[in-house]
Amino acid sequence: MPTIKDVAREAGVSIATVSYVLNNKSTSISADTRRTVLEAIERIGYMPNVTARNLKANQTKLIGYAWHILPADQVNSVMNDFTYFLAQAAEAAGYHILTFTHGYDNWQEVYDDLIRTRRVDAFVLASTQRDDERIQFLMERKFPFVSFGRANPEWEFPWVDTDGERGVADAMDYLVNCGHQRIAMIAWPEESISGAFRVTGYEDALHRAGIVARPDYLWRGEHSVQTGKDALIYWWSLPAEERPTAIITVSDLSAIGVLNEAENLGIQIGQELAVIGFDDVPLVQYLRPALTTLRQPIPEIAQALMTMLQAIISEETPPAHHILLPPRLIKRASA
Amino acid sequence: MPTIKDVAREAGVSIATVSYVLNNKSTSISADTRRTVLEAIERIGYMPNVTARNLKANQTKLIGYAWHILPADQVNSVMNDFTYFLAQAAEAAGYHILTFTHGYDNWQEVYDDLIRTRRVDAFVLASTQRDDERIQFLMERKFPFVSFGRANPEWEFPWVDTDGERGVADAMDYLVNCGHQRIAMIAWPEESISGAFRVTGYEDALHRAGIVARPDYLWRGEHSVQTGKDALIYWWSLPAEERPTAIITVSDLSAIGVLNEAENLGIQIGQELAVIGFDDVPLVQYLRPALTTLRQPIPEIAQALMTMLQAIISEETPPAHHILLPPRLIKRASA
DNA sequence: CTGTTAGCGCTTTCAC
DNA sequence: GTGAAAGCGCTAACAG
Numbered sequence: 275m276p277t278i279k280d281v282a283r284e285a286g287v288s289i290a291t292v293s294y295v296l297n298n299k300s301t302s303i304s305a306d307t308r309r310t311v312l313e314a315i316e317r318i319g320y321m322p323n324v325t326a327r328n329l330k331a332n333q334t335k336l337i338g339y340a341w342h343i344l345p346a347d348q349v350n351s352v353m354n355d356f357t358y359f360l361a362q363a364a365e366a367a368g369y370h371i372l373t374f375t376h377g378y379d380n381w382q383e384v385y386d387d388l389i390r391t392r393r394v395d396a397f398v399l400a401s402t403q404r405d406d407e408r409i410q411f412l413m414e415r416k417f418p419f420v421s422f423g424r425a426n427p428e429w430e431f432p433w434v435d436t437d438g439e440r441g442v443a444d445a446m447d448y449l450v451n452c453g454h455q456r457i458a459m460i461a462w463p464e465e466s467i468s469g470a471f472r473v474t475g476y477e478d479a480l481h482r483a484g485i486v487a488r489p490d491y492l493w494r495g496e497h498s499v500q501t502g503k504d505a506l507i508y509w510w511s512l513p514a515e516e517r518p519t520a521i522i523t524v525s526d527l528s529a530i531g532v533l534n535e536a537e538n539l540g541i542q543i544g545q546e547l548a549v550i551g552f553d554d555v556p557l558v559q560y561l562r563p564a565l566t567t568l569r570q571p572i573p574e575i576a577q578a579l580m581t582m583l584q585a586i587i588s589e590e591t592p593p594a595h596h597i598l599l600p601p602r603l604i605k606r607a608s609a
Numbered sequence: 610m611p612t613i614k615d616v617a618r619e620a621g622v623s624i625a626t627v628s629y630v631l632n633n634k635s636t637s638i639s640a641d642t643r644r645t646v647l648e649a650i651e652r653i654g655y656m657p658n659v660t661a662r663n664l665k666a667n668q669t670k671l672i673g674y675a676w677h678i679l680p681a682d683q684v685n686s687v688m689n690d691f692t693y694f695l696a697q698a699a700e701a702a703g704y705h706i707l708t709f710t711h712g713y714d715n716w717q718e719v720y721d722d723l724i725r726t727r728r729v730d731a732f733v734l735a736s737t738q739r740d741d742e743r744i745q746f747l748m749e750r751k752f753p754f755v756s757f758g759r760a761n762p763e764w765e766f767p768w769v770d771t772d773g774e775r776g777v778a779d780a781m782d783y784l785v786n787c788g789h790q791r792i793a794m795i796a797w798p799e800e801s802i803s804g805a806f807r808v809t810g811y812e813d814a815l816h817r818a819g820i821v822a823r824p825d826y827l828w829r830g831e832h833s834v835q836t837g838k839d840a841l842i843y844w845w846s847l848p849a850e851e852r853p854t855a856i857i858t859v860s861d862l863s864a865i866g867v868l869n870e871a872e873n874l875g876i877q878i879g880q881e882l883a884v885i886g887f888d889d890v891p892l893v894q895y896l897r898p899a900l901t902t903l904r905q906p907i908p909e910i911a912q913a914l915m916t917m918l919q920a921i922i923s924e925e926t927p928p929a930h931h932i933l934l935p936p937r938l939i940k941r942a943s944a
Numbered sequence: 945c946t947g948t949t950a951g952c953g954c955t956t957t958c959a960c
Numbered sequence: 961g962t963g964a965a966a967g968c969g970c971t972a973a974c975a976g
Contacts, residue, residue, distance in 0.1 A: 275727065277953055288963045293955055304961060321725040325669060326953035329660045329968050336707070343693045351891075354689045358678045362710045370728070371708050372671070375697045390656040392610065393705070499895050530895055537897070556686075557892055560834050560865055562872070612969055623947045628971055639945060661969035664952050 276320045285314035296322060336372045337364055337583065338394035340381075342401050351555045352570060353400060356422065359576035360398060367580050369395075382411060389417055396583055398422065402433075404467045418586045420579045424467055424596075432586060434578045434597045436570045438468050438552075439475035441601035442522060445550050445568060446479030448603060449520045454548060458491040458518035460505045460528045472524050472552075491518060495528070502531020510539050519547060520609065526551035526558050529565055533608070548609035552601075563607030571599040611655045620649035631657060671707045672699055672918065673729035675716070677736050686890045687905060688735060691757065694911035695733060702915050704730075717746060724752055731918055733757065737768075739802045753921045755914045759802055759931075767921060769913045769932040771905045773803050773887075774810035776936035777857060780885050780903060781814030783938060784855045789883060793826040793853035795840045795863045807859050807887075826853060830863070837866020845874050854882060855944065861886035861893050864900055868943070883944035887936075898942030906934045 278296075282289040287307060294303050295311045303311075314320075328334050339360065342353065361371045372394055376384040385408065388394050396418035399408055402425045409431055412419045421433040442459075449457055459476045462469030473492065480487050493508065495501030502523065509517050523529045529551030536543050543549055544563045551558060551567035558565040578597050585595075613631075617624040622642060629638050630646045638646075649655075663669050674695065677688065696706045707729055711719040720743065723729050731753035734743055737760045744766055747754045756768040777794075784792055794811045797804030808827065815822050828843065830836030837858065844852055858864045864886030871878050878884055879898045886893060886902035893900040913932050920930075 275725070278955095279953080289954080290956080290963055290965095291961085294962085297955075299956085302961060307961075319725070321722065323664075323953050324726040324728050325660060325664045326968090327955080329658075329664050329952090329970090330954050330956090332968070334660060341693050341696050343690070350689070351686070354685065355678070357692075357708065358676050358710060361676050361708045365710060373692065373696045373706050373708050374700060375693060387656065390610070390654070391659040393659050530892070534895065534897060555892075557865070557890075560869065562869060614969080624970080625947060625949090625972080626945090629946085632971075634972085637945065642945080658969050661952090662971080664954090664968090665970050665972090667952070 275323075276318045277323065278320070280318055281311065281314050281320045284318055285311045287311060332392075334393060334395050335369050336394045337369050338385075338388050338397045339371050339373050339400070340384075340397075341373045341375050343375075352553050352572065355572045356400060356576060359573045360579065363576045363580040367584055369580070371398075381408065385411065389415065396420070396587055398579055398583070404465060418583065420583045420586065422575055422579060430594050432582050432594045432596070434575050434582065434599065435468070436575065437598040437600045438472040438524075439478075440598070441552070441568045441603070442472045442475030443479045444600070445522055445603055446476060446483070448605075449522065449548060449550070449609065450479070450483045450485075452520075452548065452609075454520040455485060456488075456491070456516075456518045457485070457520045457522065458488075458493065458505070458509060460493050460495065460502060460521060460523040460532070462497060462524055463494050469524055476522065497525055497527060499527055499531040499534065502528035502533075503535040504531075506532045506535040506539065506541075510541070520549070521547065522550045524552055526553045526555045526565060526567055529567070529608075530558070530561065533561055533563075533565070544607050544609070550603075550609045554604050559606065561608075566606045566609040567604050568601040569604050570601045574599050610658075611653045612658065613655070615653055616646065616649050616655045619653055620646045622646060667727075669728060669730050670704050671729045672704050673720075673723050673732045674706050674708050674735070675719075675732075676708045676710050678710075687888050687907065690907045691735060691911060694908045695914065697908075698911045698915040702919055704915070706733075716743065720746065724750060731755070731922055733914060733918070739800060753918065755918045755921065757910055757914060765929050767917050767929045767931070769910050769917065769934065770803070771910065772933040772935045773807040773859075774813075775933070776887070776903045776938070777807045777810030778814045779935070780857055780938055781811060781818070783940075784857070784883060784885070784944065785814070785818045785820075787855075787883065787944075789855040790820060791823075791826070791851075791853045792820070792855045792857065793823075793828065793840070793844060795828050795830065795837060795856060795858040795867070797832060797859055798829050804859055811857065832860055832862060834862055834866040834869065837863035837868075838870040839866075841867045841870040841874070841876075845876070855884070856882065857885045859887055861888045861890045861900060861902055864902070864943075865893070865896065868896055868898075868900070879942050879944070885938075885944045889939050894941065896943075901941045901944040902939050903936040904939050905936045909934050 278289045278292050281292045292311055295308050364371050399419055399421040402421050402423035404426055406425045409425050409429060413431055424433055424435050461473050477487055493505035495504060521532055529549050532549050533543055541547050551565045554567045554569040558567060582595055613624045613627050616627045627646055630643050699706050734754055734756040737756050737758035739761055741760045744760050748766055759768055759770050796808050812822055828840035830839060856867055864884050867884050868878055876882050886900045889902045889904040893902060917930055
């Protein structure tokens with residue numbers, strides 16, 4: 275592999291000169307010399323050693339991203355897409371993504387090692403929780419990071435998130451426009467921060483439509499298929515005129531539960547009962563009926579995160595930014 | 610951030626000594642000195658700068674892995690899992706995974722840059738095709754790589770793959786043991802190399818069971834839900850006594866097509882007709898009936914690839930190895 | 945047993 | 961305009 279010395283020899287100049295033309299430093303290089311060097315580079319197929327550059331510049335051009343694996347019954351296709359678009363956005367900005375893993379207990383050690391060995395320049399966090407310890411940790415360490423997802427609202431840190439409130443509100447407006455009045459929601463437990471925003475979107479939309487919220491139309495449960503089943507069983511235990519005509523869920527998984535249980539109960543989804551999911555995970559388009567759902571703006575989120583990260587890495591005092599991006603309602607047969 | 614110099618000063622020794630204790634080089638360091646240095650390291654929280662080490666050692670401890678995104682109707686949960694376990698196996702071996710992306714046309718430029726800038730020490734390939742150009746490219750370049758998946762059998766390169774032949778054969782034996790005689794298969798087009806192995810497993814199993822293969826029991830089609838539907842529609846157009854009683858597929862996606870179409874045709878899956886998928890993608894456990902399927906040994910594959918890669922990187926003349934790992938039949942309600 | 949020193953490949957100040 | 965040289969943080973001959 276050729277080094278800068280080889281180029282210098284080949285072009286009959288000093289390595290400093292080669293470096294100058296490589297970096298386009300204004301320190302005016304004569305057009306002639308520049309051409310000679312460029313030709314030499316071309317001839318011997320030289321590319322600068324990125325490790326040497328990084329050592330000099332005290333950087334790595336690497337961004338750490340922890341790869342989470344979810345229980346087998348959960349679907350992380352959203353995170354899957356996110357990883358792809360994140361890598362793409364990073365490359366466009368001259369970075370690469372270093373993916374790493376960690377267990378439940380040793381995350382701090384893993385992040386710490388990555389920081390202290392100067393393996394990465396920054397982190398991208400995802401799947402954040404309300405009082406996410408990783409956020410606290412990185413803020414204390416004053417190590418650059420951005421987060422896909424919000425956390426404790428009292429913490430001031432840079433994040434980008436899907437506007438779940440807005441998405442659910444849009445879906446609700448759609449249902450109301452379709453004539454639905456008895457709209458129920460399947461949500462996550464109260465601790466969930468992103469779940470809370472979606473519930474807000476639901477309640478505000480009801481209010482806007484002049485519909486009185488019925489407490490038992492809001493069902494909270496874990497992120498699972500079973501939650502959807504349970505909710506539908508309960509609602510169908512009500513007198514016919516009190517049953518919801520539409521259900522909006524916080525995840526495709528519970529929507530699938532609703533669809534499955536609907537079959538058992540002999541309910542015609544799409545006619546008798548409208549169902550809207552969240553995430554547009556693969557295969558839900560093949561359910562019968564195909565699931566109407568809210569798709570998160572993953573490519574845009576990844577792009578926004580990288581833009582933010584670049585600002586943070588380069589600037590001295592980074593203004594903590596927050597960006598909310600709305601999901602899109604994918605209309606299919608279930609609603 | 611402390612450097613080796615800080616440790617040396619703190620411990621009152623030379624940086625060489627620090628380096629020696631750090632690397633446990635046998636150049637015997639007195640127990641006393643070693644302890645002093647270790648204490649200094651502990652005290653100031655020193656960890657070696659990985660970039661500096663890498664520059665010196667002419668390595669990166671980074672393994673490139675191209676992140677492929679599939680069309681929205683396809684499921685890459687297998688690759689998703691693979692990425693996780695690959696990262697984990699890499700870390701256990703002192704490496705990290707650098708994920709990158711590329712388009713259809715510019716892949717060569719991307720790989721080339723990564724090599725020439727010495728960004729990575731090796732590549733892990735996945736989703737390989739028969740005459741995969743990436744393999745040719747890396748073999749010519751003599752750049753270290755391993756592949757998850759086989760390619761042109763005439764090429765001598767290191768790979769690890771799921772033993773699809775064996776997996777399908779196991780599933781066939783299971784079906785035969787259940788009393789099935791008319792067993793059909795949904796396969797990929799002939800070009801598919803991994804598809805071909807699975808067909809071999811099917812045909813051999815028929816032979817072993819003394820069942821005469823019926824040409825129209827082998828349906829070939831693209832990797833899609835529609836393929837499954839088409840196959841079932843055809844088979845159900847046959848006289849009742851000629852219809853298969855079991856179907857084995859090359860992917861969960863076509864199995865889903867069979868299940869969906871079975872509902873339209875009023876076929877009781879599990880009773881009237883057994884169906885076995887391939888991959889155990891998320892959610893197929895929630896289909897009605899839950900899908901029996903072959904799960905690839907992804908963690909073991911990732912581990913084997915890393916072991917192989919380490920040998921290749923360290924040794925001069927790496928013996929090209931090939932490893933086949935059998936999938937596991939996950940028995941659920943559909944067969 | 946420990947320290948001095950020469951690099952790894954590059955960028956950049958400072959001379960000329 | 962161009963080059964000499966220092967140095968990023970580390971490792972490893974080579975001395976002593």
